[in-house]
Amino acid sequence: MRIENGTIVSHEPMGPDYRVLILKLPELAPLARPGQFVHLRIAQLHDAVLRRPFSIYKAEGSHLSILYKTVGRGTASMQDLRIDDPVNIVGPLGNGFPLDVPDTATPVLVAGGYGVAPLYFLAKRMKRRGVLFIGGAKAIDILLVDDFLELGWEVQVATDDGSLGVKGLVTAPLDAWLQTSLKGARPEFYACGPNGMLKAVGDRAIKGDWKAWLSLDRHMGCGVGACLACVQKVRLNGQETLARVCKDGPIFEARDVIWED
Amino acid sequence: MKPTLDITLAGIRMKNPVMVASGTFGYGPEYAELVDLNKLGAIVVKGISLEPWGGNRTPRMVEVPGGLINAIGLQNPGVKGFTEKYMPFLRNHDIAVIVNIWGKTIEEYTEVAARFDQVEGVHGLEINISCPNVKAGGSSFGTNLDSTAKLVAAVRARTRLPIIPKLAPNVSDIGAFAKVCEDNGADALSLINSFPAMAIDIETRKPVLANVSGGLSGPAIHPIAVKLVFEAAKAVKIPLIALGGITSAKDAIEFMIAGASAVAVGTANFTEPLTSLEVIDGIASYLARHKMKSVQDLVRSIRL
Numbered sequence: 001m002r003i004e005n006g007t008i009v010s011h012e013p014m015g016p017d018y019r020v021l022i023l024k025l026p027e028l029a030p031l032a033r034p035g036q037f038v039h040l041r042i043a044q045l046h047d048a049v050l051r052r053p054f055s056i057y058k059a060e061g062s063h064l065s066i067l068y069k070t071v072g073r074g075t076a077s078m079q080d081l082r083i084d085d086p087v088n089i090v091g092p093l094g095n096g097f098p099l100d101v102p103d104t105a106t107p108v109l110v111a112g113g114y115g116v117a118p119l120y121f122l123a124k125r126m127k128r129r130g131v132l133f134i135g136g137a138k139a140i141d142i143l144l145v146d147d148f149l150e151l152g153w154e155v156q157v158a159t160d161d162g163s164l165g166v167k168g169l170v171t172a173p174l175d176a177w178l179q180t181s182l183k184g185a186r187p188e189f190y191a192c193g194p195n196g197m198l199k200a201v202g203d204r205a206i207k208g209d210w211k212a213w214l215s216l217d218r219h220m221g222c223g224v225g226a227c228l229a230c231v232q233k234v235r236l237n238g239q240e241t242l243a244r245v246c247k248d249g250p251i252f253e254a255r256d257v258i259w260e261d
Numbered sequence: 262m263k264p265t266l267d268i269t270l271a272g273i274r275m276k277n278p279v280m281v282a283s284g285t286f287g288y289g290p291e292y293a294e295l296v297d298l299n300k301l302g303a304i305v306v307k308g309i310s311l312e313p314w315g316g317n318r319t320p321r322m323v324e325v326p327g328g329l330i331n332a333i334g335l336q337n338p339g340v341k342g343f344t345e346k347y348m349p350f351l352r353n354h355d356i357a358v359i360v361n362i363w364g365k366t367i368e369e370y371t372e373v374a375a376r377f378d379q380v381e382g383v384h385g386l387e388i389n390i391s392c393p394n395v396k397a398g399g400s401s402f403g404t405n406l407d408s409t410a411k412l413v414a415a416v417r418a419r420t421r422l423p424i425i426p427k428l429a430p431n432v433s434d435i436g437a438f439a440k441v442c443e444d445n446g447a448d449a450l451s452l453i454n455s456f457p458a459m460a461i462d463i464e465t466r467k468p469v470l471a472n473v474s475g476g477l478s479g480p481a482i483h484p485i486a487v488k489l490v491f492e493a494a495k496a497v498k499i500p501l502i503a504l505g506g507i508t509s510a511k512d513a514i515e516f517m518i519a520g521a522s523a524v525a526v527g528t529a530n531f532t533e534p535l536t537s538l539e540v541i542d543g544i545a546s547y548l549a550r551h552k553m554k555s556v557q558d559l560v561r562s563i564r565l
Contacts, residue, residue, distance in 0.1 A: 090295070221322045226530070229321045
């Protein structure tokens with residue numbers, strides 16, 4: 001964990017609704033692992049007392065990238081960030097995905113919309129190739145498909161309106177694949193997206209006696225485990241307890257999560 | 262000559278008057294990779310109760326202009342859990358350790374105080390009589406003069422450690438509460454806790470926080486806190502620890518001029534974890550610029 005003043009190297013749109021921010025962070029970027037996040041202080045947001053968390057999309061050399069969508073006040077004010085602007089970052093934060101996929105397992109990534117960003121970082125760092133299932137509302141919400149294909153991954157797409165891939169939820173192509181293409185292989189799931197999707201992936205993993213690593217998202221305060229704003233009910237050694245999503249997570253194994261919402 | 266920053270507050274020696282506030286800095290290790298704890302005057306750890314406590318449901322925090330509203334609900338590992346898990350770490354640092362304590366009844370408060378009396382490395386107890394986010398205890402004590410008097414006297418009787426009641430801001434006469442604490446054996450006072458506050462999602466018409474309401478902290482409350490510290494300083498002689506929306510040395514110096522002997526950085530730890538260190542440096546350069554020999558010359562130095 002470091003606190004570093006970075007500068008913006010690039011800030012480009014990715015389709016109509018998303019943007020990629022590349023930051024120069026020589027100290028922090030080399031420490032980043034897939035599934036971790038950074039906490040960004042948005043200088044433009046003068047009256048804000050909280051930083052904003054973003055999962056890490058890429059970390060290469062001294063550069064670290066995030067992929068974001070404008071969803072609130074913080075991300076709206078980030079539109080104005082220009083090349084060479086300073087940005088203060090705390091990170092990398094959180095536990096990250098386990099990288100050691102068992103030799104006998106096939107990595108299966110499940111993404112809801114831009115939840116695909118940390119999964120791309122994971123795929124880049126993983127020695128094995130597998131399958132990505134990505135779902136979204138419309139075709140414009142399906143990102144990075146070509147990037148995954150270039151890495152040699154199989155990609156299956158679902159959209160709510162059927163504008164790309166299968167019409168429906170991402171679990172539709174996932175279930176079909178589990179029934180027809182598994183051929184004795186053991187999947188190991190890695191998922192990032194809305195809670196409903198995470199729970200659905202977790203349920204399938206538990207039922208099949210497979211592992212599922214879920215990236216949870218909760219409203220955070222400090223980002224380092226001090227304020228206890230982002231707690232999640234979990235089962236640890238058979239006991240119910242409250243885990244801090246920012247520090248003990250954001251990655252949890254499906255069996256440990258106790259869903260209440 | 263370099264101005265001196267060290268103080269002795271209620272018998273607690275600190276290398277400078279800058280502390281980090283309860284609930285905003287965890288139990289020490291959380292920020293230790295970013296902030297050198299050995300440079301701080303004191304840490305006030307998150308509120309501890311007799312037994313582990315789970316706190317409120319989520320959402321527990323919401324940002325508002327100039328601050329945040331929190332309703333964490335005092336989640337904590339209890340006296341035993343805290344002492345075993347965090348005291349070895351804290352004892353390894355050159356920092357005054359003040360433990361914030363709370364209970365649902367007077368008996369729980371006094372029992373917690375008595376237990377910490379036996380714990381090596383604890384330098385003082387901040388008595389949380391003002392948390393707006395728990396149904397029993399908390400501000401139900403701190404907004405009533407009789408309850409405040411009884412609670413402070415009862416805790417006083419059970420510990421030799423310096424006791425520091427943390428006052429609620431939402432009272433009509435802060436001076437009266439400060440005085441009743443002083444009269445019943447308080448060694449110092451912390452003021453102020455967060456302000457009862459609420460945010461509503463106008464689309465769903467539901468409260469944003471699961472607890473319905475919470476406590477407002479951050480820069481938004483700073484000027485109100487300055488006035489309360491100024492009023493309390495007129496009412497008592499015991500030292501005051503001021504907190505409420507400090508983001509810079511200027512805010513801290515303002516508190517000290519108004520009457521505080523020490524200050525605590527709270528919400529700003531989330532915004533900028535290095536704030537407390539910047540405040541220490543800023544106070545030192547202010548003293549040098551004003552040719553003051555000691556930070557103690559700042560305390561209650563207001564010109565009216």
